[in-house]
Amino acid sequence: MGKFTLYKLPLKSLPVGTHHYEYLLDNEFFRNIDGPEVQKGKVSVTLSVKRTADVFELDFVINGVIQVPCDRCLDDLDLEVDTKEKLYVKFGAEYSDENDNVVIVPEAEGEINIAWFLYEFIALTIPLKHVHPAGKCNKSMSAKLRKHTAQSTDDGGENEETSEEFDVEDDIVSEPDDETTDPRWDELKKLIDNN
Incomplete structure (x- = not known):
């Protein structure tokens, strides 16, 4: 994390009170941090650090746009x-x-890197x-996806998608037939009914 010295907060030397910092996270930040989800973006961060005797409260306000690959076509997609x-x-x-929003840092170091x-x-x-x-x-990419995705019709043939944009309906969950049930479930239901 040597590239991120800009994001080290010298907590030990901060006097009691509130202190403000601003950061601009650009493509270089995301490329250097090498996280799997985001590789590009332009995000502004306003940080307010409130120090009491032995606790530092860090309030982050984060706004901007990041680019992630589209799940369907893999092109960059802007997300706010x-x-x-x-x-x-x-x-x-x-x-x-300690938990999701409490961090203990060594007092000897006296700083935290927030990158x-x-x-x-x-x-x-x-x-x-x-x-x-x-x-x-x-x-x-949509055409290639359409070409390699076969959908069967009632007569057993392939259904060619005619629209220019191909939507993969991955959110649809097929409902099982009410008439056909798994015999194991029937046995479990009998146990529940007997109690």
């Missing part, structure tokens, strides 16, 4: 980032993550499914 996060830092003997925290806060804003709006995916 707009989040607020809070982190509490305390001094201790050795580094430790990876910034990346994680941004990565957590990415939705599970990230695809372009209908009609915005890469046309050649």
Whole structure:
């Protein structure tokens, strides 16, 4: 993390009170941190550090745009980032993550590098499914996907998709027939009914 000295906060030398910092995370930041979810973006961060006697309260306001690959066509997709996060830092003997938002840093070091925290806060804003709006995916990739995806019709043949944009319906879950049930479930139901 030597490339991220800009993101080291000298907590030990901060006087009691509130201190403000601003950061601009660009493509170089995301490339250097080498995280799997985000490789490009332009995100501004406003950080407010409030020090009391032995606790540091870090309030992050994070806004901007990141680029992630579209799940469908793999082209870059712009996603807006707009989040607020809070982190509490305390001094201790050795580094430790007590829980999701409390961090212990060695008092001898007296500083914390927030680069990876910034990346994680941004990565957590990415939705599970990230695809372009209908009609915005890469046309050649959609055509290749359409070519290699066979959908059977009632007569057993392949159904050619006629629309220019191919939507993979991966959210549809088929419902089982009510009439056919697994005999194991029937036996389990009998046990429940007897109790």
